[in-house]
Amino acid sequence: xxxxxxxxxxxxxxxxxxxxxxxxxxxxxxxxxxxxxxxxxxxxxxxxxxxxxxxxxxxxxxxxxxxxxxxxxxxxxxxxxxxxxxxxxxxxxxxxxxxxxxxxxxxxxxxxxxxxxxxxxxxxxxxxxxxxxxxxxxxxxxxxxxxxxxxxxxxxxxxxxxxxxxxxxxxxxxxxxxxxxxxxxxxxxxxxxxxxxxxxxxxxxxxxxxxxxxxxxxxxxxxxxxxxxxxxxxxxxxxxxxxxxxxxxxxxxxxxxxxxxxxxxxxxxxxxxxxxxxx
Ligand SMILES: Nc1ncnc2c1ncn2[C@@H]1O[C@H](COP(=O)(O)OP(=O)(O)OP(=O)(O)O)[C@@H](O)[C@H]1O
Ligand SMILES: [Mg+2]
Numbered sequence: 001x002x003x004x005x006x007x008x009x010x011x012x013x014x015x016x017x018x019x020x021x022x023x024x025x026x027x028x029x030x031x032x033x034x035x036x037x038x039x040x041x042x043x044x045x046x047x048x049x050x051x052x053x054x055x056x057x058x059x060x061x062x063x064x065x066x067x068x069x070x071x072x073x074x075x076x077x078x079x080x081x082x083x084x085x086x087x088x089x090x091x092x093x094x095x096x097x098x099x100x101x102x103x104x105x106x107x108x109x110x111x112x113x114x115x116x117x118x119x120x121x122x123x124x125x126x127x128x129x130x131x132x133x134x135x136x137x138x139x140x141x142x143x144x145x146x147x148x149x150x151x152x153x154x155x156x157x158x159x160x161x162x163x164x165x166x167x168x169x170x171x172x173x174x175x176x177x178x179x180x181x182x183x184x185x186x187x188x189x190x191x192x193x194x195x196x197x198x199x200x201x202x203x204x205x206x207x208x209x210x211x212x213x214x215x216x217x218x219x220x221x222x223x224x225x226x227x228x229x230x231x232x233x234x235x236x237x238x239x240x241x242x243x244x245x246x247x248x249x250x251x252x253x254x255x256x257x258x259x260x261x262x263x264x265x266x267x268x269x270x271x272x273x274x275x276x277x278x279x
Contacts, residue, residue, distance in 0.1 A: 008078070011167055011199040012040040012063055017072030019058050032058045033069070034224035042166070045193060045200045045237070047210040049256060050220030050228075051267035056203045058225075060169045063201065064090055076167065087116055093160035095172040097152040099144040105131070105155050106140040109162055116163050130162035131155070133192055150181040157185070161192065170202045174209065186212050187241060194238040207260075211252045212239060219259045222266040229259055 017036045022029035033055040040046050048056040062069050063076065065085030074081040076089050099108045109127035118126065131137040134154045144152055153173065160168050174182035186209055193200065204210050210217050217231040233252060235243055243249055 009042050010039045011042045011044070011077060012038075012201065013075040014038050014059070014063070015073050015075075017059075017062060017069045017074065019055065019062065020070045031224040034226055036072070036226060038218060038227055040199060040201060042199055043197045045202065045213055045215045047214040047217045048201065048203045048220060049205075049207070049210050049217055049260065050225060051222050051260065051264045052205075053223050053267060054220045054263070055223060055225030056220065057171050060092075060171050060201060060203060064092055064169050087165075089165055090167045090169060091160045091163045091165045093157055093168065093170045093173045095175045097144065097149075097156045099152060099156060099159070101144050104141050104143055105136070105147075108144070108155075109159055112159050112163060118163070126162045126164070127158075130158040133161065134158045134188060150177050150185070153177055154185065154188075157189070161196075165198075167199045167201075170200060172203050172205070175205070182206070182209065183212075183241070187239070189213065191238040194236075207253045207256045208244065208249075210256060211249055212244060217252075217256060219256060220263070222263040222270070228263070231255060231259075 015037050017033055018031070019033040020029065020031050032053075036055075036059065048059060050056055061067060063074050063081060065081045065083055068081075068083035076086050079086065099105070100111070103111065106124065106127050109130070110123045113123045113126060114120070128137055128140065131140055134157055136151065136154050136158060139147060139151065139155070144155070147155065153176065157170075157173060160170070174185055177185065190213060202210075202213060204213075211233055214231075214233050217233065218227050219229045219231065220226065221228045231252065
């Protein structure tokens with residue numbers, strides 16, 4: 001299957017990606033991804049859901065150009081990635097806030113915008129628009145350690161938005177937050193998306209978060225990671241918390257869990273120490 005060209009409605013295309021870490025045969029060699037192919041459409045919100053170690057972050061890192069896969073290709077907006085980031089196309093938001101502690105919030109945004117080659121005259125406007133969108137404009141001159149964990153992650157998300165790339169890669173952005181805060185941030189993200197038409201690839205371990213946010217959920221197998229099933233969630237953005245009360249929400253969540261259960265058992269079994277003989 002050839003990769004789609006730049007004019008297609010596909011934002012991210014992965015073809016036959018295999019990722020090995022370490023030398024073949026070495027005690028620490030790992031086959032992380034095994035022949036993964038997928039297409040993500042422009043404006044789509046996709047979640048990668050799978051057991052720990054199945055290669056979710058590896059997929060994001062390859063798409064983000066942090067390294068080249070052992071074999072296969074990733075294409076972003078019709079251009080091959082091949083270990084070269086596309087900063088005009090892609091921004092990252094990670095689980096840990098990556099704000100520099102010795103700079104204020106707005107200074108952190110300016111650094112990100114400068115790095116992306118954005119004109120200096122636009123820095124503060126862009127920063128404030130993104131901070132307002134997450135309700136953090138009044139904290140622009142605070143230092144990161146003057147903010148709670150939830151506020152920092154809100155700012156982190158805004159920084160990912162302010163560079164205004166068409167694609168946002170989010171690796172467990174809410175994992176360090178309590179359940180209520182992450183639900184509220186999920187709602188905010190759905191609102192922000194409805195206004196922005198971004199393509200988002202979002203990694204989470206939360207089934208409810210995946211169903212609440214996604215247009216499609218890519219359920220992965222235990223390592224070596226493959227796409228096991230793709231689940232469609234037909235619900236327009238912005239999504240209201242009422243969606244969580246619908247029977248369809250629980251059905252989709254249960255469907256995800258049913259697909260993941262065996263994969264998680266396989267992962268847990270593989271991580272156990274071997275039993276000594278005779279036990
Ligand atoms: N740089 C690396 N060197 C060696 N092994 C690596 C490297 N990066 C990832 N791995 C291994 O590849 C596999 C997939 O890792 P990855 O971080 O992509 O998993 P994940 O699905 O994101 O897991 P989690 O849900 O725990 O974040 C794991 O077994 C991991 O140990
Ligand atoms: Mg990960």
